Amino acid sequence: MTKMEKPTTISRRAVLMGTGALVVSVGAPLGLDVLLGMNNALAQGTKPPLTPDQLSSYIAVNANGTVSAFFGKMDMGHGLFVAVGQIVAEELDVPFKAVKVYMGDTANSVNQGGASGSTGLQLGGKQMRMAAAEARRVLVDMAAEKLGVPADQLTVSNGVVKTIAPRGAMPKSVSYADLIGGKYFNVQLEWNKAYGNTLYAPGKAKPKDPKDHKIVGKPIKREDVAPKVFCQEDFCTDIKVPGMVHGRMIRPAVAGSVPVKVDESSIKDIPGAKVVWQQGFLGVVADKEWDAIRAMEKLKVEWSKVEPPFPNQAALYDHIRKAPVRKRAEEGKLAGNVDEAFKTAAKVIEAEYEWPFQSHACMGPACALVEIKDGKVNCWTGSQKSHFVQNGLSAQLGVPLENVHVIWQTGPGSYGRSDADDCAADAAALAKAVGKPVRLQYTRDQGTGWDPKGPASIHRARAAIDAQGNVIAYDFLSKGFSRVDVDTNGSKLFDTLAGQTQGVTLKSGDGFGVPAESYEFANKKTAWETIPPLLDRSSPLRSSHLRDPVGPQIHFASESFMDEVAAALNVDPIEFRLRYVKEPRDIAVIKAAAQKFGWDTRPSPRKGQTGAKVSGRGIAYSQRNGTRVAVIAQVDIDRATGKIFAKRFTVAHDCGQIINPDGLEKCIEGNIIQGISRTLWEEVKFDNKKVTSVDWISYPILDITETPEKIDFVLINHPEIPPSGAGEPSIRPIAAAIANAIFDATGVRIRRVPFSPDRVKAALS
Amino acid sequence: MTQKITLNVNGKNHTVDADPDMPLLYALRNDIGLNNPHFGCGLAQCGACTVHVDGVAIRSCITPVSSVGKGKVVTLAGLGTPEKPHPLQTAYVEEQVPQCGYCINGWIMTAAAFLAKKKKPSEAEIKTALEGIKCRCGTHVSILKAVKRAAAMMG
Numbered sequence A: 001m002t003k004m005e006k007p008t009t010i011s012r013r014a015v016l017m018g019t020g021a022l023v024v025s026v027g028a029p030l031g032l033d034v035l036l037g038m039n040n041a042l043a044q045g046t047k048p049p050l051t052p053d054q055l056s057s058y059i060a061v062n063a064n065g066t067v068s069a070f071f072g073k074m075d076m077g078h079g080l081f082v083a084v085g086q087i088v089a090e091e092l093d094v095p096f097k098a099v100k101v102y103m104g105d106t107a108n109s110v111n112q113g114g115a116s117g118s119t120g121l122q123l124g125g126k127q128m129r130m131a132a133a134e135a136r137r138v139l140v141d142m143a144a145e146k147l148g149v150p151a152d153q154l155t156v157s158n159g160v161v162k163t164i165a166p167r168g169a170m171p172k173s174v175s176y177a178d179l180i181g182g183k184y185f186n187v188q189l190e191w192n193k194a195y196g197n198t199l200y201a202p203g204k205a206k207p208k209d210p211k212d213h214k215i216v217g218k219p220i221k222r223e224d225v226a227p228k229v230f231c232q233e234d235f236c237t238d239i240k241v242p243g244m245v246h247g248r249m250i251r252p253a254v255a256g257s258v259p260v261k262v263d264e265s266s267i268k269d270i271p272g273a274k275v276v277w278q279q280g281f282l283g284v285v286a287d288k289e290w291d292a293i294r295a296m297e298k299l300k301v302e303w304s305k306v307e308p309p310f311p312n313q314a315a316l317y318d319h320i321r322k323a324p325v326r327k328r329a330e331e332g333k334l335a336g337n338v339d340e341a342f343k344t345a346a347k348v349i350e351a352e353y354e355w356p357f358q359s360h361a362c363m364g365p366a367c368a369l370v371e372i373k374d375g376k377v378n379c380w381t382g383s384q385k386s387h388f389v390q391n392g393l394s395a396q397l398g399v400p401l402e403n404v405h406v407i408w409q410t411g412p413g414s415y416g417r418s419d420a421d422d423c424a425a426d427a428a429a430l431a432k433a434v435g436k437p438v439r440l441q442y443t444r445d446q447g448t449g450w451d452p453k454g455p456a457s458i459h460r461a462r463a464a465i466d467a468q469g470n471v472i473a474y475d476f477l478s479k480g481f482s483r484v485d486v487d488t489n490g491s492k493l494f495d496t497l498a499g500q501t502q503g504v505t506l507k508s509g510d511g512f513g514v515p516a517e518s519y520e521f522a523n524k525k526t527a528w529e530t531i532p533p534l535l536d537r538s539s540p541l542r543s544s545h546l547r548d549p550v551g552p553q554i555h556f557a558s559e560s561f562m563d564e565v566a567a568a569l570n571v572d573p574i575e576f577r578l579r580y581v582k583e584p585r586d587i588a589v590i591k592a593a594a595q596k597f598g599w600d601t602r603p604s605p606r607k608g609q610t611g612a613k614v615s616g617r618g619i620a621y622s623q624r625n626g627t628r629v630a631v632i633a634q635v636d637i638d639r640a641t642g643k644i645f646a647k648r649f650t651v652a653h654d655c656g657q658i659i660n661p662d663g664l665e666k667c668i669e670g671n672i673i674q675g676i677s678r679t680l681w682e683e684v685k686f687d688n689k690k691v692t693s694v695d696w697i698s699y700p701i702l703d704i705t706e707t708p709e710k711i712d713f714v715l716i717n718h719p720e721i722p723p724s725g726a727g728e729p730s731i732r733p734i735a736a737a738i739a740n741a742i743f744d745a746t747g748v749r750i751r752r753v754p755f756s757p758d759r760v761k762a763a764l765s
Numbered sequence B: 001m002t003q004k005i006t007l008n009v010n011g012k013n014h015t016v017d018a019d020p021d022m023p024l025l026y027a028l029r030n031d032i033g034l035n036n037p038h039f040g041c042g043l044a045q046c047g048a049c050t051v052h053v054d055g056v057a058i059r060s061c062i063t064p065v066s067s068v069g070k071g072k073v074v075t076l077a078g079l080g081t082p083e084k085p086h087p088l089q090t091a092y093v094e095e096q097v098p099q100c101g102y103c104i105n106g107w108i109m110t111a112a113a114f115l116a117k118k119k120k121p122s123e124a125e126i127k128t129a130l131e132g133i134k135c136r137c138g139t140h141v142s143i144l145k146a147v148k149r150a151a152a153m154m155g
């Protein structure tokens, strides 16, 4: 285990020094002074400011010629750093192994938005590509000057710049290491002045033509698997600093209630145990972790009496139906006049779908370590948005941003705005109160019960059909809790439990979404409406981003509905989609999935199945920010028990250029499993006082015994189209594909997730 | 009240001064300083804290430290090393199983105890042996491939 002697992580300086060179290594063909004199404009020994407009903020060439890439996003387990390393190596013309990617450390990277919206490659990778291309251009210019040869007569391979010599002649050459190794680029980029996902700062260089790619597109393996299985790598839960104490939080049994009396004497026998109580914020610390746990359990607290804040769970969807609309938006590709068109319909098909609150339920509850020392703050967190945590802690603790160092360290899973951001802010509040570094880990019930939830929603769809069986109008409306009741990161105190429990002024945001597809109907309207949270402050049902925020719910509804229309018209579900889907890449994924699966064209439901066990197949398709996915599910249903076995999946996936096909497959695999889990099992349970699904029994997920037998992939590669994301798009159509397969097998349409055995059984009887 | 308890972990004796009711997990992580196993639930529901005691896979999050006695505790770090990996560790790397990797202790340690007793298990037997262990990232397909690969390596 890493016992951190000092609060250091790998700062950029340490990286450069650590690889052996002070400035230029001994034995290098040129002395430092010569080199500096020659290329003073482009390289320097001191570190330029860590700002987005500096090339050195992204790329450094070390003394030994290896390359460090500083990435302001991070990997959530999909091997993103491998893909980014491939891109950087490709553009720089260095071997893949020469590149090391550092992620999510505020001391050596700029705010590129953290892990967010499947933009790791789409936006983060794009910036790294431009930076690496610019670094190559600058290095070739330096070489041109040094070798006395025009830049256009130079080539690069394996980090060595060479003259293109006529046949038989000896080329002149110089390596990157000799040109700049161990010094920083001093090159200005054209920054668009944005931080986060949209940060973009290209240089003058043009990236390579994809047809020249040699490293991009290769199935390179992750190198972090071995360190993980041999326990050589720490998670954020493993970090320790000297003088550190352990913290635990205490949450109310009735949501919304606050402590009115705290009896500190109730824990006086526990060594070193202390209470931190600030309005609704209540935690304990102790020198030993077990003592902190005991203190949390033993502390006597009297809580304020409050009205139960929630409806009973059975009334959830009625509540959503009746709730006042806080914000409404019509989005997507709208066409014609839907209301007028419905007046002329020969037939109208309508349906309503329901999706519950869901929990991140990360593998472990969140953990963070915060150290406040000499006016400086260090924080180790699994939050997928470490730069925003830096903003948040700076505001919370009143410490200038440059004195707050946030280090992302792999956490126990992360699928969006989980409990990790709350944990960092809670740990900071504890650390400030007790004047010692605090490692705070939540409990399981806090992780599952108190994380920000994926919003619950209802979705209404209707289609107008003319006398010939054509769809002439389509109207789709989602109504639900906002996906940004608390925002997607911890940069604002009002978005954290620490802030909310300590009474800061609240600011709940509004956001939902519409189906992403290319169905063309003469009249089309897609809209959303958000409703206020059930409890505005410190709620265990506050809603935020959970993997593919609102995508699974919306497309469960919209793609189930397309199937309903196809069935009502007695048309094969794929044939129906192909009549109306217009974008060629969408058509291609649907056809590719059908072909790979061996789809037999016929309307659903399947005829002639008798007995307790029936099976069916269903398709669903969707887009997501440029990526398109078609999924076919084959399911077995036991009519007697209602148990569904999602047996086989075929996925056709087009995310533009594929950087690493193996990484992409693994990423899709995880999406499918988590998608099945959310469809078949996951539902936050609550009574009128609190969330009651607080562990793996009350919040079950897909078990290993339910693993699909087979997943087939069709990865469609478009090297000419810049990569769009893959971290989330394929979770989006899973629920609908399963629902459509159930309908195919049984003729019964299930419009409420999850499809737990009791619900399926009830629906079938 | 704390008491001195001697534990044999990964072949070495360690004496810890701990509340006898404290779960073994905290002794391993905090007193002995291992970064494996992990805390996932503290309820014996997820597997993240799994270690072997005399070859049996147990959940260290609910096992009182005083109950281990002279039992030999092996954690994932003691199962194999890069130089001498356990077949499951090799298979995990080959199959590129983990995403976040926080669940690894549960799967590998449970599967290791199972494969030590059961040669050439069927897929159904593997699944049953691993039932209830959690992986939230959804690496189920790859986990099964790795366990099958390791089983084949172990003959």
Ligand code: FES
Residues within 6 Å of the ligand: B038, B039, B040, B041, B042, B043, B044, B045, B046, B047, B048, B049, B050, B059, B060, B061, B062
């Ligand atoms: S932490 Fe022990 S089983 Fe979950």
Ligand code: FES
Residues within 6 Å of the ligand: A077, A363, A412, A413, B098, B099, B100, B101, B102, B103, B104, B134, B135, B136, B137, B138, B139
């Ligand atoms: S890999 Fe993240 S929980 Fe299994």
